[in-house]
Amino acid sequence: MNNLEIIKEIAIPSPTKIVLLVIDGLGGLPDPKTGKTELETANTPNLDQLAAKGICGLIDPVAPGITPGSAPGHLALFGYDPVSCIIGRGVLEAVGIDFDLQAGDIATRGNFCTLDEKGLVTDRRAGRVSNEKCIELCQLLDGRSINGIRILVSPVREHRFAAVFRGDGLALEVSDSDPLRVGVPPKSITALNPEASKLASVANEFIAQAKVALAEHYPANMVLLRGFSQHPQIPTMSEIYKLKPAAIASYPMYRGLAKLVGMEVLPTGATIEDEFMTLKQSYADYDYFFVHIKPADNAGEDGDFDRRVKIFEQVDRNLPELIKLKPDVIVVAGDHSTPAMLKGHSWHPVPILLYSKWCRPDRVSEFSEPACASGGLGRFPATQVMPLAMANALKLTKFGA
Amino acid sequence: MNNLEIIKEIAIPSPTKIVLLVIDGLGGLPDPKTGKTELETANTPNLDQLAAKGICGLIDPVAPGITPGSAPGHLALFGYDPVSCIIGRGVLEAVGIDFDLQAGDIATRGNFCTLDEKGLVTDRRAGRVSNEKCIELCQLLDGRSINGIRILVSPVREHRFAAVFRGDGLALEVSDSDPLRVGVPPKSITALNPEASKLASVANEFIAQAKVALAEHYPANMVLLRGFSQHPQIPTMSEIYKLKPAAIASYPMYRGLAKLVGMEVLPTGATIEDEFMTLKQSYADYDYFFVHIKPADNAGEDGDFDRRVKIFEQVDRNLPELIKLKPDVIVVAGDHSTPAMLKGHSWHPVPILLYSKWCRPDRVSEFSEPACASGGLGRFPATQVMPLAMANALKLTKFGA
Numbered sequence: 001m002n003n004l005e006i007i008k009e010i011a012i013p014s015p016t017k018i019v020l021l022v023i024d025g026l027g028g029l030p031d032p033k034t035g036k037t038e039l040e041t042a043n044t045p046n047l048d049q050l051a052a053k054g055i056c057g058l059i060d061p062v063a064p065g066i067t068p069g070s071a072p073g074h075l076a077l078f079g080y081d082p083v084s085c086i087i088g089r090g091v092l093e094a095v096g097i098d099f100d101l102q103a104g105d106i107a108t109r110g111n112f113c114t115l116d117e118k119g120l121v122t123d124r125r126a127g128r129v130s131n132e133k134c135i136e137l138c139q140l141l142d143g144r145s146i147n148g149i150r151i152l153v154s155p156v157r158e159h160r161f162a163a164v165f166r167g168d169g170l171a172l173e174v175s176d177s178d179p180l181r182v183g184v185p186p187k188s189i190t191a192l193n194p195e196a197s198k199l200a201s202v203a204n205e206f207i208a209q210a211k212v213a214l215a216e217h218y219p220a221n222m223v224l225l226r227g228f229s230q231h232p233q234i235p236t237m238s239e240i241y242k243l244k245p246a247a248i249a250s251y252p253m254y255r256g257l258a259k260l261v262g263m264e265v266l267p268t269g270a271t272i273e274d275e276f277m278t279l280k281q282s283y284a285d286y287d288y289f290f291v292h293i294k295p296a297d298n299a300g301e302d303g304d305f306d307r308r309v310k311i312f313e314q315v316d317r318n319l320p321e322l323i324k325l326k327p328d329v330i331v332v333a334g335d336h337s338t339p340a341m342l343k344g345h346s347w348h349p350v351p352i353l354l355y356s357k358w359c360r361p362d363r364v365s366e367f368s369e370p371a372c373a374s375g376g377l378g379r380f381p382a383t384q385v386m387p388l389a390m391a392n393a394l395k396l397t398k399f400g401a
Numbered sequence: 402m403n404n405l406e407i408i409k410e411i412a413i414p415s416p417t418k419i420v421l422l423v424i425d426g427l428g429g430l431p432d433p434k435t436g437k438t439e440l441e442t443a444n445t446p447n448l449d450q451l452a453a454k455g456i457c458g459l460i461d462p463v464a465p466g467i468t469p470g471s472a473p474g475h476l477a478l479f480g481y482d483p484v485s486c487i488i489g490r491g492v493l494e495a496v497g498i499d500f501d502l503q504a505g506d507i508a509t510r511g512n513f514c515t516l517d518e519k520g521l522v523t524d525r526r527a528g529r530v531s532n533e534k535c536i537e538l539c540q541l542l543d544g545r546s547i548n549g550i551r552i553l554v555s556p557v558r559e560h561r562f563a564a565v566f567r568g569d570g571l572a573l574e575v576s577d578s579d580p581l582r583v584g585v586p587p588k589s590i591t592a593l594n595p596e597a598s599k600l601a602s603v604a605n606e607f608i609a610q611a612k613v614a615l616a617e618h619y620p621a622n623m624v625l626l627r628g629f630s631q632h633p634q635i636p637t638m639s640e641i642y643k644l645k646p647a648a649i650a651s652y653p654m655y656r657g658l659a660k661l662v663g664m665e666v667l668p669t670g671a672t673i674e675d676e677f678m679t680l681k682q683s684y685a686d687y688d689y690f691f692v693h694i695k696p697a698d699n700a701g702e703d704g705d706f707d708r709r710v711k712i713f714e715q716v717d718r719n720l721p722e723l724i725k726l727k728p729d730v731i732v733v734a735g736d737h738s739t740p741a742m743l744k745g746h747s748w749h750p751v752p753i754l755l756y757s758k759w760c761r762p763d764r765v766s767e768f769s770e771p772a773c774a775s776g777g778l779g780r781f782p783a784t785q786v787m788p789l790a791m792a793n794a795l796k797l798t799k800f801g802a
Contacts, residue, residue: 029761037761062800063404064781065788066411069801082801083407089802227802341759345799347792348761349779370764370777379779 004079004240006399007387013242016328016393019279019289020385022077023315024070024254025297026334027350027369029341031305038296038305038340039351040368042312046319047332047353052365054330054355057377059385061336067347070297073335074257078237078290079386087260088172088229093162096256099154101164101231106172106199109227110153110161112137112220115211119185124178125159126220134158137220140213141206149202156252163225165202171195176226177207186224199228236262237288241390246285248278249292258290272314276321283325291322300338308340329356329392331385332367349379356392405480405641407800408788414643417729417794420680420690421786423478424716425471426698427735428751428770430742432706439697439706439741440752441769443713447720448733448754453766455731455756458778460786462737468748471698474736475658479638479691480787488661489573489630494563497657500555502565502632507573507600510628511554511562513538513621516612520586525579526560527621535559538621541614542607550603557653564626566603572596577627578608587625600629637663638689642791647686649679650693659691673715677722684726692723698746701739709741730757730793732786733768750780757793 028038061068061076062083071092072082090107101107112134114123129137134155141163142153149167156162173192179185186207191200203225210223237245239262247258250270258265264286268278275291283289293315299307322330333352336345351372353364362376373379377388390396429439462469462477463484472493473483491508502508513535515524530538535556542564543554550568557563574593580586587608592601604626611624638646640663648659651671659666665687669679676692684690694716700708723731734753737746752773763777774780778789791797 029759035762058777058779063407063788064778064785065790065792065797066407067792067797067799069799072801086801092802339759339761346759347789347797369761373763373777373779374775379781 003383003387004235007079007390007396008235008240010397010399011240011242011390012395012397014393014395015287016395017287018329018331018389018393019291019322019327020077020389021291021293021322021330021332022074023293023296023312023332023334025300025336025338025345027337027339027346027348028300028308029339029346029348031341037369038308039312040370042309042316044312044316044367046316046323047367048365050319050323050330050332050355051353051367051371053361054353055359055362055377056351056353056364056367056372056375058349058369058372058375058379059333059352059382060349060379061382064349065347067345068336069345070253070335071257073382074254075261076382077333077335077385078261079240079383080234080261081383085232085234087232087257089227090162090229091231092253092256093156093160094154094164095259096252097154097156097162099162099164102166104166104170106165106170106228106230108163108165108225108229110163111178111224112159112161113222113224114219115222121179121182121184121186121224123219124182124224128158129220131155131157133220134161137214137217141210141223144206144209146202146205147198151206159220163206165199170199172199172228172230174200174203174228177203178224178226186222189225232260234261238262241288241386241395243288244286245288245290246282247290247292248275249290250275251292251294254292254294263290272318276318279322280325297338300340301344303340303343305340329354329389331389333385350382352377352385354388354392358392358394404784404788405636408480408791408797409636409641411798411800412641412643412791413796413798415794415796416688417796418688419730419732419790419794420692420723420726420728421478421790422692422694422723422731422733423475424694424697424713424733424735426701426737426739426746428738428740428747428749429701429709430740430749432742438770439709440713441771443710443717445713445717445768447717447724448768449766451720451724451731451733451756452754452768452772454762455754456760456763456778457752457754457765457768457773457776459750459770459773459776459780460734460753460783461750461780462783465750466748468746469737470746471654471736472658474783475655476662477783478734478736478786479662480641480784481635481662482784486633486635488633488658490628491563491630492632493654493657494557494561495555495565496660497653498555498557498563500563500565503567505567505571507566507571507629507631509564509566509626509630511564512579512625513560513562513615514623514625515620516623522580522583522585522587522625524620525583525625529559530621532556532558534621535562538615538618542611542624545607545610547603547606548599552607560621564607566600571600573600573629573631575601575604575629578604579625579627587623590626633661635662639663642689642787642796644689645687646689646691647683648691648693649676650691651676652693652695655693655695664691673719677719680723681726698739701741702745704741704744706741730755730790732790734786751783753778753786755789755793759793759795
């Protein structure tokens with residue numbers, strides 16, 4: 001019996017409410033000049049007060065040393081084992097744009113890209129074409145049928161699109177065409193087992209047709225496909241936790257992830273203020289809220305230490321709006337670290353604070369990496385955040401006689 | 402997918418270098434007179450400074466409460482699950498003396514011992530005969546053939562030798578002849594399943610022949626065999642981590658362990674100064690170094706608190722030689738605790754410090770058991786040391802989309 005099976009057996013519905021506030025890429029690294037991380041540098045009186053009333057710790061999204069992508073980072077926070085529960089890039093793109101994936105559909109992530117006259121990739125993102133251009137190009141490619149398979153092409157954003165292969169006789173074990181670097185031609189898609197040969201040949205023919213259709217659309221004169229994948233068969237959060245969960249997120253991928261685990265994805269504006277307003281307006285209707293705050297991750301990827309500091313301060317200024325709702329359990333955490341010093345996701349464990357009437361406070365009175373390192377929650381896998389939140393919401397009964 | 406399989410997928414070669422300094426039996430217990438452990442008592446300014454710049458924690462080699470042998474303690478530090486990856490005593494002895502084990506060989510640890518006139522064991526180590534005597538006695542026994550099986554006998558040190566059974570039809574599930582106590586006769590070796598009956602009969606015949614051959618060599622007038630085992634099928638560190646690893650260790654068993662996981666075992670002198678000199682001389686040629694420092698464990702086994710303190714201080718005095726090389730990642734840890742108060746290995750978690758440019762320092766500024774207990778690494782399984790070191794050396798790519 002794994003952890004989720006235990007939780008499923010002991011979870012009970014109750015009127016208590018849980019709010020999980022995910023600050024994307026929350027964890028950081030010290031600025032060598034000051035010795036302080038972004039979160040230590042930021043002036044966050046409300047978070048610090050919540051840390052003082054609550055209990056803190058550090059979470060490992062996947063395992064110590066492992067740098068998680070956004071999908072495993074979030075799945076772990078929702079309680080799913082991020083190693084056994086792999087969600088392909090194609091499915092993430094498709095679900096993130098509300099594409100209605102059907103049983104058997106195989107989704108893939110597509111990029112419009114630039115080929116030179118020798119057929120070598122010179123820009124994997126075709127100069128980041130506009131959203132409007134992306135929509136126009138997708139219409140050129142959408143709805144083709146090859147060997148009985150329909151290919152549905154939907155725009156995502158800029159150079160990105162989702163392509164879904166629908167029809168009989170498909171298996172998804174094929175290689176990518178995206179070489180993931182420039183100066184080489186796109187790769188031919190190959191079947192990794194005999195069952196997948198039909199998908200490989202259909203996908204190669206689709207790419208050949210796309211090249212012809214896009215010939216006059218330089219710099220977007222070719223497509224690259226990667227991450228062929230199918231909708232994972234995982235139990236929903238309602239099935240496991242007996243919750244009525246809602247997601248407040250503005251970025252497509254996180255909306256997609258939330259939908260995959262069965263959350264209701266609420267319409268919302270994109271700013272922190274908008275998202276907290278959405279929380280307030282829908283607060284009566286659900287008992288679990290995943291609120292996703294994206295910009296701290298972007299600032300980390302850009303290596304912008306000061307912008308991260310400001311974003312944390314902005315979250316902090318808005319926090320009273322959340323606290324005023326008096327959720328029974330508030331969890332503030334991240335899906336991974338994105339230190340400005342590293343300009344990317346990192347393996348460092350992520351600060352977490354949990355507040356509830358029943359949390360058994362520790363002696364931490366500051367929400368920061370070093371303070372959380374000595375917190376009462378210790379260092380633990382992110383998959384245990386949901387059981388902890390459920391317990392603090394008195395939504396779990398006793399295990400065993 | 403287990404941890405090593407993930408690491409294997411995301412590991413990338415890079416020019417960065419990792420040095421793992423293993424102080425054997427590092428962890429201790431307080432002297433009741435002072436309330437301080439050996440490591441707390443020792444004056445170790447260099448280790449303390451490294452702890453202040455780095456991040457500290459406590460590791461469990463196998464699991465809380467489990468006292469590890471040297472093999473599981475080290476395997477865990479190299480990233481191998483010490484529970485599923487069992488290396489038999491016989492294989493350890495054979496590999497430790499550079500014996501070239503072949504596929505199907507079954508190795509066993511041998512002791513020369515003393516029998517009295519009634520056939521009872523009076524000394525399991527035959528008064529620790531000299532190395533020269535060991536070589537002489539092994540020559541008497543080496544190279545015999547019994548029922549088509551060749552028995553190769555090689556001296557290790559003092560009363561210890563390795564015996565390797567080579568030939569067809571062998572299976573290793575047999576009991577030991579070593580009774581592990583005195584006042585009783587050696588045990589007869591029995592097959593634990595039908596397939597192992599040939600090995601049992603050959604081994605019993607070998608022991609009978611040895612008794613005759615050694616009759617005039619009192620006190621070494623008999624042999625005891627234990628730990629029948631075969632070379633484990635485990636992936637090498639190069640396969641998993643894409644590293645070019647080297648071991649600097651003077652004791653045969655640790656050299657053997659390093660070889661088993663695919664390290665290049667470098668010739669070295671036995672003192673700490675010698676080993677650090679070997680590190681310096683070979684530093685350009687590898688990207689991972691396991692440096693093994695033995696005497697702290699011996700002092701612990703002898704119950705010599707003060708000698709342990711002095712050894713830690715000696716390591717500390719030499720540490721600048723290591724730091725001068727500027728490894729990207731320095732890990733200082735132990736394979737287990739060997740508190741002088743217990744005169745043996747113990748279950749206590751082991752202090753660890755990790756230094757790298759990217760380590761996210763904690764507030765620990767002293768390398769000791771209680772200081773490490775509040776370190777930013779928390780308490781974690783020793784199998785996660787390698788992923789952490791790899792991450793800090795920027796040798797791991799992102800996991801998942």
